[in-house]
Amino acid sequence: MAPRYLIGIDQSTQGTKAILLDDFGRLLIRTDLSHRQIISEKGWVSHDPEEIYANTIRVIETLLEKAQIPAEQIAGVGISNQRETSMIWEKESGRPMADAVVWQCARAEEICARPEVEAHADEIYEKTGLKLSPYFPAAKFAWLLEHTEGAKEKEAAGELCMGTMDVWLVYKLTGGLSYKTDYSNASRTQLFHLSELKWDEKICGLFGIHTSSLPVVCDSDSCFGMTDFEGLLPHPVPIHGVLGDSHAALFGQGCLLPGTGKATYGTGSSIMMNTGDTTIRSKNGLVSSIGWKLGGKLVYVLEGNINYTGAAISWLKDQVRLIDSAGETEHLCRAAVKDDDLYFVPAFTGLGAPYWNSACRGSLSGIGRTTGREEIVRACVESIAYQIRDVVDAMGADAGICPESLRVDGGPTKNTYLMQFQSDMLGSEVLVSDSEEMSAIGAACAAGIVLGILPADVTEQIKRTAYHPQMDEELRIKKWNGWKRAVVSIL
The missing domain is CATH 3.30.420.40 (ATPase, nucleotide binding domain)
Structure with missing residues (x-):
């Protein structure tokens, strides 16, 4: 039987890397590419989602060139990602409506300080396990909806996607067919009920978000869709492992x-x-x-x-x-x-x-x-x-x-x-x-x-x-x- 290989993608704060594992779990090759850190005069930190997706395709292309293995022997893909970085994009076109707000960025601090949100800080912590903070996507999504022209209207009409970097990559790699996240990433949004295992209607409402706008939450090893990396592979392979980077490292260890x-x-x-x-x-x-x-x-x-x-x-x-x-x-x-x-x-x-x-x-x-x-x-x-x-x-x-x-x-x-x-x-x-x-x-x-x-x-x-x-x-x-x-x- 011909050997089978696995691709691992780690999309992190500084760049995107890809690795190749053989069917014994041995790391054979690594490639990586950095992306821009877009810092405004106010100290806001952003990433360009399109640049990150393009880099993802490029590191896979370089990986396959260096590997010198038959591309048809690639059997599956796993993705780990920087966790709280948040973005919004048009559902039909897949076009980002704004740059991604990076996890380090505290521009949404004012949203967390609003009396109608702060009054529920204890409830938010009890349900989500996370202290109220602009660090998490809940406030970042709210900020993007309020400060991006046309975003609120598209979200109300069900024409907007919002998610963390895993959601964006899965969406793009599957040609817009898959709008999914996993439990580890969902639990870091400050919108997900840890015990009921679903998006929390009340907390989403506090941040002006409809739960219907959020991705489907799946098991971390479910099939998130198929990809051929824009034609780099001769046939599509399944994306079968998606986890936040720290969670993936815990499992890997x-x-x-x-x-x-x-x-x-x-x-x-x-x-x-x-x-x-x-x-x-x-x-x-x-x-x-x-x-x-x-x-x-x-x-x-x-x-x-x-x-x-x-x-x-x-x-x-x-x-x-x-x-x-x-x-x-x-x-x-x-x-x-x-x-x-x-x-x-x-x-x-x-x-x-x-x-x-x-x-x-x-x-x-x-x-x-x-x-x-x-x-x-x-x-x-x-x-x-x-x-x-x-x-x-x-x-x-x-x-x-x-x-x-x-x-x-x-x-x-x-x-x-x-x-x-x-x-x-x-x-x-x-x-x-x-x-x-x-x-x-x-x-x-x-x-x-x-x-x-x-x-x-x-x-x-x-x-x-x-x-x-x-x-x-x-x-x-x-x-x-x-x-x-x-x-x-x-x-």
Whole structure:
């Protein structure tokens, strides 16, 4: 039998990448292409949906050229996506009516502050698991409807589509035949009832949205339609795995049981834990979402998002110029004076989970006579591990369990000093994936499993490097207490 291959697409904030998996689940090739970050004078962040779709076709074309395999052996597609980025387009023509509003953009803040919306903040949280915020698509959709000429009229007439990036790509890749989203992405819109598993009529009404205008919500491994990538394949293949990027990474990391969790280290970080069939309403600064619905089984998650992890390293390089590249940090950390009292809190525009304080600003505290370049770099690197422990502790407080080991991925995981320090601060095992493409891998694996190409336990085949706690307990407690004091001082 001829080998079969799977394509995974990860449409992220900075660009679009495509990967090719073989029928053993091995990553063979990766291609990627960045897109413009459109930033207005007001600081609003937008993306051009047409550019992103065109880039998607281009990365697939490049992938097939590099792969040098018969295109007819492509069997299916999985898609992971930047989650809260929101857009509207004409249903008949498929033409975007405006640029997409990126998840980082807070232009809809005024909508969340309206008395008629804010009065229902507790109800919104109870139903959706998400705190009222312009971060989520509910307010972004409302803003687009109110500020795009003709949008309200088209929405009222049933002539408008609105969705997150997964919906847009599925719609375009299927030639407008499929208008669908999955449970993971729907749960991040702040319009979806986590328990009733449907668009909530009342919440949609608060934001001026008709539920009939929203996409059909499907299982994450259902068939979202067929695509030939604008003729790049000789025949259409099914899109069979669609998940939000962090959810796809959780699945790709093999966190399939309650209490298992992962952290993705990037510009910021997403720490997510599987909570099984239980929805947990956080009392400690986290959010509840749907992880996925795969094989007919629904899984819920707890999540904490940190604003600045890898971005703290970028700050060292680009703003204060203490390093020329991120790769220097490991050597500098090891060269620093051991066990000083220096702490860096990277609250450049406030702190995310579990503190959620947008007014506080960063600090460098505990400066002594021996403080120099190496010590400042180490404090920045260690701040990543401290922030992730903050979220893991909050998960333990909410769920009554913490991950016995934390599975991690992303560029900063190459720093062995950071990974060992992370294990020491958590007091548990840290497992570093040998691949940075966990979102695309997770989506492609979901497609491969339902198509019968990959075994259900394929994610356990991923190679990982293990780190175990080595720090003396007394020193660990001392360092952790110092971090907590540094954070409290700026709140």
